[in-house]
Amino acid sequence: MHAWPASEVPALPGKGRDLRIHDTATGGLVTLDPGPVARIYVCGITPYDATHMGHAATYNAFDLVQRVWLDTKRQVHYVQNVTDVDDPLLERANRDGKDWVELAEGETALFREDMTALRLLPPQHYIGAVEAIPGIVPLVERLRDMGAAYELEGDVYFSVESDTHFGEVSGLDTAAMKLLSAERGGDPERVGKKNPLDPMLWMAARDGEPSWDGGSLGRGRPGWHIECVAIALDHLGMGFDVQGGGSDLAFPHHEMGASHAQALTGEYPFAKAYVHAGMVALDGAKMSKSKGNLVFVSKLRRDGVDPAAIRLALLAHHYRADWEWTDAVLAEAVERLGRWRAAVSRPDGPSADALVEEIREALANDLDAPTALAAVDRWAARQGTEGGADEGAPGVVSRAVDALLGVAL
Template identity: 60%
Template sequence: MRAWPAPEVPQLPVTGPPVALFDTATGAKVTTAPDGPARLYVCGITPYDATHMGHAATYVAFDLLNRAWRNAGHEVVFVENVTDVDDPLLERATKVNVDWTELAERETELFRQDMQALRVLPPDHFIGAVESIPLAVGLIERLQESGSVYRVDDDLYFSVTADPAFGQESGFDRDAMLEIYPERGGDPERPGKKDPLDCVVWRGPRDGEPHWDSPLGPGRPGWHIECAAIAREHLGVAFDVQGGGSDLVFPHHEMCAGHAQVADPSGPFAKVYSHAGMVAYDGEKMSKSKGNLVFVSALRNSDVDPMAIRLVLLRHHFRSDWEWLDSDLWDAVDTLADWRRALSLGAGAPAGPVVTEVLAALADDLDAPRAVAAVQAWVDATLGTTGLADTSDEDAALTIHALLDAALGLAL
């Protein structure tokens, strides 16, 4: 599957500091130390609807990580999946009377356009669930060899107890898992399962649903095995960061880790698990099931500057839960007008301290609000509103232009 075109990103004349992230598994901030290229996996969309702000916030967050690593001197291998066959997609296709493959292709293309407009760096490997079926089958066969997979009717299940580390990624106790699991696609009450928390890795054929022939029998892979197989194939064992929304902590990331760690106990699935907060609208978490969505494409089609959308996202720490307000978007539009006015002057307040502060902020758990505040202080000083522009930097605008793009993904 093709990704979207990569934007040209300026090279900064300085090197940023090592990047630290809050790790969900340990509950502490961890300094990443890539051995070779930094390896990042971010769980992608299920393409049955357009990109909403909850999606955008997550992908912009891990775009900041990609950029922070690059500015710290690392090469980056970035992998993202697309769950282009799954129950929600099939259900939506049936409701709107559209072929499921057509719906998936259409919404994936819209996602590409949204990501390109927001200047999110594309993944090196953008992999669909359908094209990854051979990888998933191979991983399931390996799990079968370990004795961790069993059959219930036409489906194959993974025994979570096969992974001694099960539960360490999320930190949830069993009661919490049992409460959350059915809310996020699990089937704890299915008869025949050895443990209510066991998850399906191969779903046998159902009437009216797509399926593929395989050595496992006809069917299609489960959601968790898909991501585990793709990550193992393209990033290997103990890659640097597993990223996604906080709603993926359990069961998705926990199950992915379990599959990978049983298949290869030589190391953890990922060294760090980093999770973005949820975005609300009208007082509730933004979700397709509730319909309280603000779509990136709808704003773009209304001639809203995509950089204003990105700035709204940057003004919230990526791990925080927050609510989208239309007033914040219009405030961002006005802010960018001030920033462009300051940049148009050419000379301005000294840029060096701003570069240092922005790179330090983003290396500290992707603290974009702190970075934005540093840029705003430079703008205020350059426009003379704070009285701080006692000295002038003739190349300030060029430096800040490059910094905004390379570090924050804002092309002004």
Template identity: 60%
Template structure:
């Protein structure tokens, strides 16, 4: 599957400390890449393309773009894979609702997602793989699991994975069984289906259903389940174990727990990932952002309104990636103001020396992607440059390269003139800084 055009990533002098990321499985920060390694591997779960890219998607992809950029800055070869679940129930349901073909819907929304990622300066994955492309791999993997006893056929013809075959099941999420059952029911599982050996057993292969697509495979006709798709893509393109398995916190269970169990059962190697890294949820003005509430904010809509994608990226970087946080117009206005200050400082012929800024930005990112801390470092450099000036002719270029290379923010042009910055500053001052809590 075609990805998108990669942004230019400037090379920076020197190296920063090793990147440490919070591992959901252990609850502690750790170096995901082994010391001395020359290659880093990362799998991040992509979209099910039944709708446009919302800010939750964007925040997740920007987070792992920071990981990608930091590893590259350390001189590592980054082998990054991402899927597109271009055949699944939500896609069929949306296509039926809208009276369109599910394939046309999937292609259209995937194309829009690529445009959004390119506009946000996200480095594309090396391997961008659709679920339909994985069908031969999934069929073969399911056949292996059936043969080993890790899977079984339901009376309906569907094939299920047996969680009893995974000795480490539960070690990724650390949830108790009651919590697992609740999330499984809420997030696409079928714990109440009769005929399963365990309510938590996830589907590996869907037997043919009326009105749904079907393909021939090593286990007969049908289509793949969700979790096995990601396991097969990662095993095929990255290896039997990977450094980072990434996605939103809503994927901790069942998706990442199940896909890790599938991979470990197929290879015998565990843990599947050295670090399971998860991003918080994005809300809107104090409410959870979700399709059911109808309050999703889409990147393409913001772009159509003329919002600079760099400001969107900055606004999403202003909070810690693991925290649930809110999207507000006031926050976007603050990001636009910040972007304007940075671009103005980077446009100076002389500036405050930027070497210390580069070192400090690297240090903040190395500490579990403290992007907010990194933004504060750049703020301090820009403020000093704008208020006191500087005498270093090489500083503006190094600052631009630092901001673009590590944070993915283009500071090579001015956002607006200084009078416009004053208008922006006043609009921020007039906006409510605190959202009233809701019961």
């Protein structure tokens, strides 16, 4: 599977700061110190509907992580998956009378278009669950053979008790885990499981559903969590720098994935930091496909909204915050984009050296994009009001906003 084209990232003078970011597992800020190549895995979409603003906010957050790292003169190895076979996708295809493969391919193509328009940097490896199956099957077999997994009526389940670190990603108690498991794709009430929280690794073939050769597992398809584990271990290895996604992935997805990998390898941790973006709401409720309360990036683009304004609307909120999309949020972003473009269109302006460092400092401090935007606002407000202006300043600001915030002026 191919990703989308990369926009050029301008080189800035000097060097950025190491990133301090909130780690869900420890509950506090950690300073990341990757080697020459920073490694990040961000969980991708299940492609049964177009990219909504919640998706865009999440991927925008991890685009900022990449940009901070690139500004420290590191390379970035970014991996993202596409869950191109799963129950929600099959259910949507059946509901709409579509072929599930065509639905997945069409929505993935639209996602690529949205990511390109928003100028989000693409992953080096963009891997679908279906194409990962040959690598998933041996991992499930190994977990079963080492006693960390068991069969139940043809399905294969992971035993959470096989990982001594289970529960350390989300920090939730058992009761909370059971509730979330039931809400987020688990089956804690299934009779015969060793532990209600045990997640499925391999689902035996069901009538009328797609299935693949699973070797000694029989025909079937992979569970959700093992998909990301197989892809991450294959392309990043254990102990990569950041596991990212929306806050609703902390449990069960990231919790279970970490336990799968740690049981498989005997190493700890799966990722050095677990970073989660907040949820975006509309009309008082979290945007979700099940509720249908969605604002689509593609619809805004078709309506003539500049993708740079959409991105500024996302950047106006701290990535960990839960917030609500409104017409006023977009209007403010459109107005800000106009002010910034007017400011950098002048032949000279106030010195920009301090501004570049302000943006760097804000982003290095847990991706504080709202503070970075406020700094650019102040610079733009000073434009044309000061004597002895710097002829190169507008160009410096334009390149810094592009390189660090991903907004083309």
